[in-house]
Amino acid sequence: xxxxxxxxxxxxxxxxxxxxxxxxxxxxxxxxxxxxxxxxxxxxxxxxxxxxxxxxxxxxxxxxxxxxxxxxxxxxxxxxxxxxxxxxxxxxxxxxxxxxxxxxxxxxxxxxxxxxxxxxxxxxxxxxxxxxxxxxxxxxxxxxxxxxxxxxxxxxxxxxxxxxxxxxxxxxxxxxxxxxxxxxxxxxxxxxxxxxxxxxxxxxxxxxxxxxxxxxxxxxxxxxxxxxxxxxxxxxxxxxxxxxxxxxxxxxxxxxxxxx
Numbered sequence: 001x002x003x004x005x006x007x008x009x010x011x012x013x014x015x016x017x018x019x020x021x022x023x024x025x026x027x028x029x030x031x032x033x034x035x036x037x038x039x040x041x042x043x044x045x046x047x048x049x050x051x052x053x054x055x056x057x058x059x060x061x062x063x064x065x066x067x068x069x070x071x072x073x074x075x076x077x078x079x080x081x082x083x084x085x086x087x088x089x090x091x092x093x094x095x096x097x098x099x100x101x102x103x104x105x106x107x108x109x110x111x112x113x114x115x116x117x118x119x120x121x122x123x124x125x126x127x128x129x130x131x132x133x134x135x136x137x138x139x140x141x142x143x144x145x146x147x148x149x150x151x152x153x154x155x156x157x158x159x160x161x162x163x164x165x166x167x168x169x170x171x172x173x174x175x176x177x178x179x180x181x182x183x184x185x186x187x188x189x190x191x192x193x194x195x196x197x198x199x200x201x202x203x204x205x206x207x208x209x210x211x212x213x214x215x216x217x218x219x220x221x222x223x224x225x226x227x228x229x230x231x232x233x234x235x236x237x238x239x240x241x242x243x244x245x246x247x248x249x250x251x252x253x254x255x256x257x258x259x260x
Contacts, residue, residue, distance in 0.1 A: 042056070155168065
């Protein structure tokens, strides 16, 4: 019996002919991803006087198909950092493994000063820029939220080119067009952060998630939200939008997989 991988699942050679090995021999150059396939959409974040709040929905789309509805795109790094991922899901999983290995090394080290949000943002920026310089970019847009070395709220972005910037409110994907105007009405600049409470910031981000659900065709009504303060990280991964006016569709006969 032929146990080689190219023979797995094949009919018998003596009946259907020998396997054609020609497609294993190619002179084409190595190719990298030209465009992401399975993607997550917007990540929304805002500072408030005691910390940062960040949210992202749980949908991963296969093109225009709402393929995976339970993909968590917020990752807790330690007790004071959360990273939000927009873009390609496979590259997100690669970065997640990278951060897990970094976290393990940090836990086993004797360093008394653990990595804070600003350190992690610098690290991710260098990773993204290095991959871009190799012409093999990670197709993600990241938001790094948490506390800096002085325990102050920190929020910054890095994209697939390694471009970085910081702002009191940030959003990726369609959120940059639809959510940012809502966020900036309440938090127009860094000085306004001191006047925003945690409850106001959470309500503001939830409003943005509702607008994105209605306006962004790659969004859904189930999302994850995290609040980072000096007390730690409060992460909820299965939140649902309340009072959303499209809920009536579930009661329509023939909607989705409903048959009765």
